[in-house]
Amino acid sequence: MTNKIKSIMWVLFLPTFLYSSDFRVGVTKVNITPNTSQNLIGYGPRDSKGVLDSIYHRIVVLEDGIDRFALVSSDLAAISPATYQNAAKRIKSLYDVNEQDLWWTNTHTHSAPEVGSAGVIPYFLGERYEHEYDRAYTKFVEDMLVKGIGLAIEKLELAKLGVGWGYSRANINRRARGIDDKTFLGENPDGPIDRKIGLIRFENEIGKPIVLISNYPIHGTVLSISDLRISGDVPGVVSNYVEEKIGAPLLFINGAEGNIAPRFSISINNSGNKEKFLNQFKRLLGDKILEANENIISTTENVKFRTRQIVIETPLKNGLDANAWPEDMDSYLRINSAGEGIIRMPINFLMINKDLAIWSAPLELFCEISNEIRAHSPFPYTFYYGIANGTLGYLPTEAEFKLGGYEPGVSPFSVKAGDHLIKEVSNVLEEEDRIRD
Template sequence: MLFFQNRIPAFRTRIGLLAVALQLLFSLGSQAIDPKATGFRAAVVKVDVTPEGHQMLLGYGARRSTGVLDRIYHRITVLDDGKTQFVLVSSDFAVVSPSEYDKVAAKLKSQLGIDPVNFWWTLTHTHSAPEVGPPGLPALFMGDRYQHKFDTDYTDMVEKKLIDGVAEARKKLEPARLGVGWGMAQANINRRAKGVDGKAFLGMDPDGPVDRRIGLIRLDKADGTPMALISNYAIHGTVMGGENLLISGDAPGVVAQYVEEQLGIPLLFINGAAGNIAPIYSQYANHKIGRLHQFKTLLGDKIIAANQSLKATTADISLKTARMIVETPRKADLGWVDDLKDYTRTNKAGVNIVKLPVRFLQINDDIAIWSAPLELFCEISNEVRDRSPFPYTFYFGYGNGWLGYLLTAEEITHGGYEVTVSPYTPAAAKDLTDSVVNHLQGKK
């Protein structure tokens, strides 16, 4: 345009004005007609959040780190179908309070205009990573563990790197394709061992309920070259035990790093309903004699095999998000914590209620993903999957905070550790299952 104007400076005024107008139109509207801004786009970013100094570790009893075994990360993906932009974050931490999620979600809304319904922050549930933010509900059950203040400087860094990572991913959005598939790994086991008296304790139950499916989503670039994997598998991050003082992503982090080294693309490890599921090697005091490395083959190679069997991807992608609040009674005479006042209420009958936020992501007509801030027992997510009309139904656990263990009514009768850190009554499993299934089936 400038070349045209310089060659014919005396062109008639109205034509000149038209040229200026067209130039302005192209300048202001370039993104609207940019082919990269239409159709399905995606991007992924990996951000190191390993602390510089020693930190209080979350998981087991209160203890301070002495070093780093393996580095920990935010892994961030942004999906955009031209109408809906969805942000998924997988971070190598145990849990955060829903109030911490709300704080970060509010910042993303203010700074980047992202609606919280489209921002999911999931945790891999490693028990060897630092605390982030206030304790939230765990302080109600394990008050002795929190006789210290959380590190605000480290929390601020974690928050800033997450927000900056999302902003970076949005800038990197490019045309993409998406595929979905299943895999299977026998890297986990039911951990609710039971004695002859029927009482449960932390151990191994080879005959107990388990979920060994790997749910896999692959993102490719427009030319079919791989961009990233999203892997969904239920496993506690407890290969390393409470005596370990080295920061680690535990099995989820080690597996993610291994797959990334093998395939050359990021892997977002999304934990599932791991409330009663442990790694088959668990709670080692010393990483040198532990079995972290074995999960590279037990689970990492199985993720790679699932990826190899995933043949078809498509650029024709539609994203649809939704949310609901599932209300269920909380245990009688159980208190609450001040920073979670928005997650409870008292009904007209005087019953204290827990308000459970549940999120949904539907991708086209065959993928349904739901998430909740729960340490969910696998029987519940298994039933939801079995009753779902979507052939690919995934549960993304430890999502957007932690509101305790949610057990089946049957398992509550056996007692055990998980019952002591659950705010729910035996009605909760049915309340949650029915609400989620009704939503997936399109019922009100």
């Protein structure tokens, strides 16, 4: 491979500038619980039996009278980038929301139905996708997303912004180590972790909450593979709990959860009350979100924000066949003159006023990478919104690649991709710092 191909490349899209003295926000919550049995993803193939709690699209739209930005949190494990693109085209045509201004995130519950094509996962776990996905349910989820965007636009109202931090011990590193230094899925109390809650509050003119947006990294894996009920798992249960307390929707946006599990989960052989394991997260995480909300003591109606997108190009992992890349994801891979695959990874940015920078990626990112970017960011509040606009899979650090285990084994990326990501995202944040007012 030439030095040119080894190097990272990115394509810069011009920012979209938005400013308004009558900043408006609209929010809606749309039920996407299926009424038929569905294949659940996140573990091995299995069909759902019953519903523990309903699953939803939660949608917030920001508008300044000229442009719109839409953020979606769905109680799904993941979608492919191709599924995102299908929905984005419809939403652009109906509501004039540009693709880089539509962020469709997934909470990563492992007790939700499969939606759309499998994306890159069959590269490594083909046995999970020997069946045809349910096209009727996929269309229903997409239709409800499109409908939900319209409903949120109809509810737009003047709003004020508040932002703050919280902290919760509801998660734990899941890269367990044996005495032989082999890595396996388990609990590692000494492993890297991110326990910060990044919180955004939008409220109306009289201070009543319109919506909370909570950012926290955690796998939705409290319920085990043996529980076949549909559920939002931790993100869903926590969202419902907070909503009951504040009287407004909560969008749970997962963070860099690639190597982070819930602090407690249910073993396959546990025969006790499974709901009690989920419900404890109402206190462990839900109450911490509520506390962080109470600690936001100031808001502003003067909101200035802009979006930006870069595309990072980084090599496909050695040994993977670029020609086996899924056809419906052609725009996320190119093959160079040497026949080597180069992954094209879109990274989106949302800068709000002088203090808040949010970046998102279609990744299950290891928390060390997000922590590094945040630690050196010039913005006081820097949030990472993960599993956004589809997923390209796990992105571990170089050190964790060398330790092996599940996540590196099913990642399509080279060992240097994490360093590339840190460099290029940090460069953008530094540039945005120089141009902010």
